[in-house]
Amino acid sequence: xxxxxxxxxxxxxxxxxxxxxxxxxxxxxxxxxxxxxxxxxxxxxxxxxxxxxxxxxxxxxxxxxxxxxxxxxxxxxxxxxxxxxxxxxxxxxxxxxxxxxxxxxxxxxxxxxxxxxxxxxxxxxxxxxxxxxxxxxxxxxxxxxxxxxxxxxxxxxxxxxxxxxxxxxxxxxxxxxxxxxxxxxxxxxxxxxxxxxxxxxxxxxxxx
Amino acid sequence: xxxxxxxxxxxxxxxxxxxxxxxxxxxxxxxxxxxxxxxxxxxxxxxxxxxxxxxxxxxxxxxxxxxxxxxxxxxxxxxxxxxxxxxxxxxxxxxxxxxxxxxxxxxxxxxxxxxxxxxxxxxxxxxxxxxxxxxxxxxxxxxxxxxxxxxxxxxxxxxxxxxxxxxxxxxxxxxxxxxxxxxxxxxxxxxxxxxxxxxxxxxxxxxxxxxxxxxxxxxxxxxxxxxxxxxxxxxxxxxxxxxxxxxxxxxxxxxxxxxxxxxxxxxxxxxxxxxxxxxxxxxxxxxxxxxxxxxxxxxxxxxxxxxxxxxxxxxxxxxxxxxxxxxxxxxxxxxxxxxxxxxxxxxxxxxxxxxxxxxxxxxxxxxxxxxxxxxxxxxxxxxxxxxxxxxxxxxxxxxxxxxxxxxxxxxxxxxxxxxxxxxxxxxxxxxx
Numbered sequence: 273x274x275x276x277x278x279x280x281x282x283x284x285x286x287x288x289x290x291x292x293x294x295x296x297x298x299x300x301x302x303x304x305x306x307x308x309x310x311x312x313x314x315x316x317x318x319x320x321x322x323x324x325x326x327x328x329x330x331x332x333x334x335x336x337x338x339x340x341x342x343x344x345x346x347x348x349x350x351x352x353x354x355x356x357x358x359x360x361x362x363x364x365x366x367x368x369x370x371x372x373x374x375x376x377x378x379x380x381x382x383x384x385x386x387x388x389x390x391x392x393x394x395x396x397x398x399x400x401x402x403x404x405x406x407x408x409x410x411x412x413x414x415x416x417x418x419x420x421x422x423x424x425x426x427x428x429x430x431x432x433x434x435x436x437x438x439x440x441x442x443x444x445x446x447x448x449x450x451x452x453x454x455x456x457x458x459x460x461x462x463x464x465x466x467x468x469x470x471x472x473x474x475x476x477x478x479x480x
Numbered sequence: 481x482x483x484x485x486x487x488x489x490x491x492x493x494x495x496x497x498x499x500x501x502x503x504x505x506x507x508x509x510x511x512x513x514x515x516x517x518x519x520x521x522x523x524x525x526x527x528x529x530x531x532x533x534x535x536x537x538x539x540x541x542x543x544x545x546x547x548x549x550x551x552x553x554x555x556x557x558x559x560x561x562x563x564x565x566x567x568x569x570x571x572x573x574x575x576x577x578x579x580x581x582x583x584x585x586x587x588x589x590x591x592x593x594x595x596x597x598x599x600x601x602x603x604x605x606x607x608x609x610x611x612x613x614x615x616x617x618x619x620x621x622x623x624x625x626x627x628x629x630x631x632x633x634x635x636x637x638x639x640x641x642x643x644x645x646x647x648x649x650x651x652x653x654x655x656x657x658x659x660x661x662x663x664x665x666x667x668x669x670x671x672x673x674x675x676x677x678x679x680x681x682x683x684x685x686x687x688x689x690x691x692x693x694x695x696x697x698x699x700x701x702x703x704x705x706x707x708x709x710x711x712x713x714x715x716x717x718x719x720x721x722x723x724x725x726x727x728x729x730x731x732x733x734x735x736x737x738x739x740x741x742x743x744x745x746x747x748x749x750x751x752x753x754x755x756x757x758x759x760x761x762x763x764x765x766x767x768x769x770x771x772x773x774x775x776x777x778x779x780x781x782x783x784x785x786x787x788x789x790x791x792x793x794x795x796x797x798x799x800x801x802x803x804x805x806x807x808x809x810x811x812x813x814x815x816x817x818x819x820x821x822x823x824x825x826x827x828x829x830x831x832x833x834x835x836x837x838x839x840x841x842x843x844x845x846x847x848x849x850x851x852x853x854x855x856x857x858x859x860x861x862x863x864x865x866x867x868x869x870x871x872x873x874x875x876x877x878x879x880x881x882x883x884x885x886x887x888x889x890x891x892x893x894x895x896x897x898x899x900x901x902x903x904x905x906x907x908x909x910x911x912x
Contacts (some may be wrong), residue, residue, distance in 0.1 A: 292607065292635075293607050293608070293611060293638075293639070296603075296605040296607050296608035296611070297608060297610065297611065297612075299603055299605065300602065300603060300605070300612060301610050303603060316759075316799075351635065409603060453515055456649075456652075456653070457649045457652060457653040458648070458649050458688050458791070459648075459649045459689065459691075459713045460656065460658050460712035460713055461712075461713075465789065480648065480653055480712075
């Protein structure tokens with residue numbers, strides 16, 4: 273069977289700035305039977321508004337209407353893998369688009385200026401973290417099935433932490449890019465295109 | 481009240497024009513005459529209703545691109561699209577009703593020639609059309625989207641401004657949708673009213689990352705459209721719909737390119753610079769010949785062609801030469817693109833007056849070069865042109881544009897910046 277590439281399109285449930293557009297995309301994908309998996313990561317909050325207060329129907333997987341939808345437990349890694357396999361096979365078989373809603377959670381606030389607790393309780397966050405944390409669930413499963421020992425997983429933990437530390441260190445200690453890069457890649461142009469700055473003598477080159 | 485005043489002004493102009501013997505060609509003149517003198521001219525009124533406010537002036541037959549054929553604007557667009565689809569196997573054309581040939585016949589025959597997977601219809605969703613086009617362009621294929629009327633481009637505004645224009649910039653050139661071109665009929669047509677006559681170039685001029693191009697004639701259209709399609713940036717190509725049939729000239733059959741971001745000096749002059757784009761170019765050409773005839777004024781006529789990024793160099797050099805600038809467009813005055821041109825041309829003052837650059841005794845050039853490291857040391861070719869533009873102005877820059885109202889239906893003849901309004905503004909500038 274010919275390998276068909278399935279396009280994967282992600283929509284964040286908080287990204288409700290483009291709701292109309294997603295319905296137009298559903299329409300076109302279904303009309304032309306495009307092999308497209310629409311993925312909705314539902315973390316239950318759009319910035320500070322919970323989905324119950326923002327959506328007339330929180331069953332996002334049903335909102336594809338004429339596009340079949342899967343509701344997937346996004347906190348369970350194996351569940352997500354199997355669901356994705358199914359969705360990819362569905363698309364590749366030429367049946368058209370499919371919608372996958374991954375139900376997950378957002379521990380922190382939406383941004384640095386959002387404490388994350390003004391619209392929900394700490395208990396709720398703690399509960400999810402202790403009962404449904406994906407990494408924890410997978411770890412328990414692996415240990416209980418003797419696929420790995422606690423020590424091996426601890427080693428991986430340490431490695432990961434180190435990698436993150438290094439990355440954070442790199443990010444904070446990295447030199448600032450030169451000001452010229454402000455103008456890069458606005459246009460693709462050869463020779464580099466000149467862009468005006470804040471006054472007529474500041475010129476940036478849109479190098480690309 | 482305003483209508484009465486407008487009608488009164490119209491009557492005065494009618495009489496003044498009558499004195500100059502050209503009143504017959506005024507838009508709606510027959511109508512007004514019929515209204516005022518019903519006995520005399522009823523049948524004339526009906527006949528004269530469709531008189532256009534401009535006369536298309538074809539350019540001389542181009543010799544350097546091979547065999548030519550007489551084509552009107554929509555045929556030249558079809559020819560350009562035909563050339564693109566032939567040359568580029570990944571090119572696709574889509575939009576509302578393009579399959580049967582399009583509401584303006586721009587895509588006639590292409591579906592039969594290239595297949596239904598390369599020329600196809602989309603549902604009625606501009607947002608979806610442009611979003612879909614961006615997706616195609618990101619994969620590397622050439623997407624030529626059609627928005628049925630420029631007035632309907634606004635649902636796609638978010639996709640164009642927030643997605644298409646910023647794709648390359650936000651990914652640091654890892655990804656881009658440069659092979660996207662959006663084509664759309666544009667501008668007044670005589671009976672278009674609110675939603676079939678708009679000129680939205682000013683909205684897009686405010687958005688770095690896209691290019692906006694407007695041709696004035698079939699020859700220009702084909703060359704510019706081919707350049708837009710081949711350009712590695714998302715482009716919006718507005719086609720003046722009133723010229724689809726009204727403009728016909730010799731156009732080469734083979735593909736050719738006209739460079740973007742280059743204005744064209746159609747007619748050289750020494751007293752006034754007239755700048756316009758699209759249909760309005762033909763209006764100001766007529767104004768230029770009127771000025772020559774009646775006032776002995778030599779006008780330099782410039783077709784801007786690309787709205788952004790626009791050719792500041794050509795305009796400024798011209799204004800330095802002539803000292804007077806008149807810009808004209810159909811879009812409303814406030815925030816129209818004439819305001820950008822006007823502001824750029826007039827604001828340039830001498831470098832010594834600018835406080836940041838006072839660093840003791842230095843020459844102008846070294847002043848610029850020896851700036852604080854946060855300035856890029858660029859001496860543009862523009863430098864000589866920019867330096868003295870303000871001081872060279874003999875009169876305030878004149879903008880002759882549409883009124884700040886939605887594009888009217890029956891009041892269109894009063895709304896558009898026709899040649900009389902432009903002539904009047906030019907006369908005032910000369911006598912400043």
